[in-house]
Amino acid sequence: xxxxxxxxVQSSGARQLSNLGASGALSxxxxxxxxxxxxxxxxxxxxxxxxERKLMPTPLAFHSSLPSNSGVVGHMFSxxxxxSTDLHFSSASSHEKHSRxxxxxxxxxxxxxxxxxxxxxxxxLLQSTATIHCMGQSNRSSWCTDSLPDFFDYPVNxxxxxxxxxxxxxxxxxxxxxxxxxxxxxxxxxxxxxTGDDSLTSNLNELLVDTSLADPESKMTYQVAKSSAxxxxxxxxxxxxxxxxxxxxxxxxxxxxSSNGVPTKPRMRWTPELHEAFVEAVNTLGGxxxxxxxxxxxxxxxxGLTIYHVKSHLQKYRTxxxxxxxxxxxxxxxxxxxxxxxxxxxxxxxxxxxxxRLQMEVQKQLHEQLEIQRTLQLQIEEQGxxxxxxxxxxxxGIDMLKASSSTLENPSAELTDAVQNSPSKNEPGVSQVxxxxxxxxxxxxxxxxxxxxxxxxxxxxxxxTKASKDLEANVVEGSNAQPSKRAKADE
Amino acid sequence: MKFGKxxxxxxxxxxxxxRDKFLSYKDLKKLVRLISxxxxxxxxxxxxxxxxxxxxxxxxxxxxxFNAFFMEQEEDFIIRHKELQQRIERVINKLGxxxxxxxxxxxxxxxxxxxxxxxxxHGEMVLLMNYSNINYTGLAKILKKYDKRTGGLLxxxxxxxxxxxxxxxxxxxSKLVKECESTIDAVFxxxxxxxxxxxxxxxxxxxxxxxxxxxxxxxxxxxxxxGSSTYGHFSLPPLNLPDSDLVQFLQLNSSIPIL
Numbered sequence: 074x075x076x077x078x079x080x081x082v083q084s085s086g087a088r089q090l091s092n093l094g095a096s097g098a099l100s101x102x103x104x105x106x107x108x109x110x111x112x113x114x115x116x117x118x119x120x121x122x123x124x125e126r127k128l129m130p131t132p133l134a135f136h137s138s139l140p141s142n143s144g145v146v147g148h149m150f151s152x153x154x155x156x157s158t159d160l161h162f163s164s165a166s167s168h169e170k171h172s173r174x175x176x177x178x179x180x181x182x183x184x185x186x187x188x189x190x191x192x193x194x195x196x197x198l199l200q201s202t203a204t205i206h207c208m209g210q211s212n213r214s215s216w217c218t219d220s221l222p223d224f225f226d227y228p229v230n231x232x233x234x235x236x237x238x239x240x241x242x243x244x245x246x247x248x249x250x251x252x253x254x255x256x257x258x259x260x261x262x263x264x265x266x267x268t269g270d271d272s273l274t275s276n277l278n279e280l281l282v283d284t285s286l287a288d289p290e291s292k293m294t295y296q297v298a299k300s301s302a303x304x305x306x307x308x309x310x311x312x313x314x315x316x317x318x319x320x321x322x323x324x325x326x327x328x329x330x331s332s333n334g335v336p337t338k339p340r341m342r343w344t345p346e347l348h349e350a351f352v353e354a355v356n357t358l359g360g361x362x363x364x365x366x367x368x369x370x371x372x373x374x375x376x377g378l379t380i381y382h383v384k385s386h387l388q389k390y391r392t393x394x395x396x397x398x399x400x401x402x403x404x405x406x407x408x409x410x411x412x413x414x415x416x417x418x419x420x421x422x423x424x425x426x427x428x429x430r431l432q433m434e435v436q437k438q439l440h441e442q443l444e445i446q447r448t449l450q451l452q453i454e455e456q457g458x459x460x461x462x463x464x465x466x467x468x469x470g471i472d473m474l475k476a477s478s479s480t481l482e483n484p485s486a487e488l489t490d491a492v493q494n495s496p497s498k499n500e501p502g503v504s505q506v507x508x509x510x511x512x513x514x515x516x517x518x519x520x521x522x523x524x525x526x527x528x529x530x531x532x533x534x535x536x537x538t539k540a541s542k543d544l545e546a547n548v549v550e551g552s553n554a555q556p557s558k559r560a561k562a563d564e
Numbered sequence: 565m566k567f568g569k570x571x572x573x574x575x576x577x578x579x580x581x582x583r584d585k586f587l588s589y590k591d592l593k594k595l596v597r598l599i600s601x602x603x604x605x606x607x608x609x610x611x612x613x614x615x616x617x618x619x620x621x622x623x624x625x626x627x628x629x630f631n632a633f634f635m636e637q638e639e640d641f642i643i644r645h646k647e648l649q650q651r652i653e654r655v656i657n658k659l660g661x662x663x664x665x666x667x668x669x670x671x672x673x674x675x676x677x678x679x680x681x682x683x684x685x686h687g688e689m690v691l692l693m694n695y696s697n698i699n700y701t702g703l704a705k706i707l708k709k710y711d712k713r714t715g716g717l718l719x720x721x722x723x724x725x726x727x728x729x730x731x732x733x734x735x736x737x738s739k740l741v742k743e744c745e746s747t748i749d750a751v752f753x754x755x756x757x758x759x760x761x762x763x764x765x766x767x768x769x770x771x772x773x774x775x776x777x778x779x780x781x782x783x784x785x786x787x788x789x790x791g792s793s794t795y796g797h798f799s800l801p802p803l804n805l806p807d808s809d810l811v812q813f814l815q816l817n818s819s820i821p822i823l
Contacts (some may be wrong), residue, residue: 426679433748443785
């Protein structure tokens with residue numbers, strides 16, 4: 074087995090690192106040993122903390138994983154023991170895959186040997202972090218990102234070869250993309266196998282609750298990493314999977330971690346179009362009974378779709394087709410309104426049709442109200458956000474003014490400067506207009522948000538909202554008055 | 565505690581499978597109380613950050629719970645929607661007046677079944693939207709409480725994230741609901757006499773199930789949006805159901821008896 078660790082570009086790794094906000098000290102802290110075992114204890118604290126939780130259960134696995142790292146990030150975060158064999162297996166097969174798909178990669182990987190596993194190992198890791206981060210964060214269905222080429226720096230073993238790799242990578246981006254998406258299919262798939270991960274996940278969650286940019290991405294990585302640890306077991310099947318071409322019908326896999334920081338199995342969000350494609354594939358294969366998940370997956374050719382997604386969907390589909398009565402209500406205990414109303418029928422004499430009509434009425438009402446409520450909620454938050462922004466701008470403007478007004482030399486010149494520097498609309502020399510505009514914006518905001526509140530209700534809770542609006546207006550006026558006065562005085 | 569009570573009511577009246585999928589509002593409130601009353605504030609920012617982190621962690625778990633459940637249901641709905649459409653087509657083509665084997669009785673029978681199924685299907689979807697909304701409301705409220713009690717600034721940025729979550733982006737479900745409505749209108753045109761008849765009779769609706777649930781949801785929504793002491797900029801206006809016999813019926817029957 075040849076080792077193709079995630080070593081690549083140390084410098085770019087460091088860049089990625091700092092981008093992620095992870096400890097920049099990482100790379101420097103890792104020596105350049107030939108044996109991996111020594112390296113890990115030297116991880117810097119923050120990184121260690123991040124990785125530690127994950128590693129706690131199997132620290133040794135982590136340590137031992139590197140020598141045989143085939144270049145897939147996740148291996149470093151293996152949470153399974155007995156890992157090296159998996160790695161051997163996976164590295165062999167990924168090598169295979171690479172040699173099929175990405176000749177330039179495998180070529181360089183051949184030249185690599187027992188690698189001087191430098192700290193670039195980690196950089197590589199974090200590179201993929203960045204990669205996956207980019208994927209997770211941006212448009213979910215677009216797997217190809219700018220940092221993707223870096224991902225395939227993995228197979229490059231010595232830093233010296235990195236430059237070569239990077240240049241050749243751009244050409245290989247597309248293939249890298251496919252590979253990556255495939256690989257991520259495995260990751261998701263494998264991830265779904267992972268059971269009993271709760272403790273890990275909770276540790277991870279606890280740790281990575283920070284709303285800063287770095288964390289959601291790292292969580293995504295850890296999750297991905299975790300799953301890739303086990304992906305080797307599924308090599309045979311995965312290899313048969315056709316590379317998914319880049320199509321518009323990319324499956325929307327919800328990397329839930331990217332938005333709320335909770336790493337979980339990537340959930341597929343189905344759409345009617347996707348379902349259509351699914352049904353077509355199933356029909357082509359001879360119907361829901363005959364179709365196999367693998368076959369359907371192949372036919373659908375949707376990126377990001379894993380066999381697990383297809384499997385569960387197929388199951389639901391079968392249930393819906395062949396037991397329409399039971400599928401309409403998941404449990405038998407749940408009485409349908411029809412049944413109730415048919416008993417009512419005897420009592421009140423209303424027809425079933427009528428009962429259904431009534432039910433429909435109520436449902437429509439609720440739906441309408443929900444829609445309206447949702448729109449309002451969205452608007453309210455939008456206003457809130459805007460308000461906050463305006464307040465912040467206002468405040469910084471005031472602060473600057475205060476700072477400048479405290480100096481006694483050349484107050485007028487400084488004031489003008491300060492006011493002009495304030496974030497609100499600037500027109501040179503028209504400091505007063507500045508302030509006024511800011512104030513007007515503020516008041517417009519409060520008015521607008523009031524209007525939102527006013528929208529549906531007949532009664533406006535006038536006193537309270539008006540009071541708060543007045544308060545805000547006063548604050549604004551108060552803060553604006555000062556600069557205006559000063560400006561006037563100085564002119 | 566008003567919202568908490570309402571939420572609890574909703575949960576009790578909801579479809580049985582859904583009971584444990586709602587927001588653990590009470591528990592979160594307890595946590596907020598704990599956080600604010602503990603002398604952590606005095607110990608400096610580190611403790612505070614820790615407790616905030618824990619709070620956020622729990623919230624994220626809740627969100628994940630909503631997302632998972634919501635998307636699961638959504639998937640089911642997509643499948644069922646398609647199936648219903650196909651079913652209707654099949655029945656019309658086979659048993660309908662211009663079909664292969666026209667048979668009025670069979671046709672009527674099948675159509676009646678389909679009608680019932682569609683209405684229930686529609687109802688379930690709307691209830692899912694209600695689920696989404698009530699959980700969102702709960703989250704917004706608990707965040708507001710948190711900020712108020714701990715002086716934090718968690719609410720605004722956090723709620724922005726929540727708005728993006730799958731469970732809150734209910735556009736697809738809404739679309740399916742509307743499609744259902746148009747299908748019903750197309751396939752089951754309502755005769756005028758029916759409408760008038762129905763509204764005149766006093767009706768008592770009862771039992772578990774979708775209808776009751778929907779009514780409960782509407783009423784709860786109304787209750788929640790009634791003015792409160794903390795009504796302000798970020799509060800929703802009072803709910804105004806359009807005036808109609810139906811609404812009056814609902815108001816009269818707010819305590820729904822169980823048959």
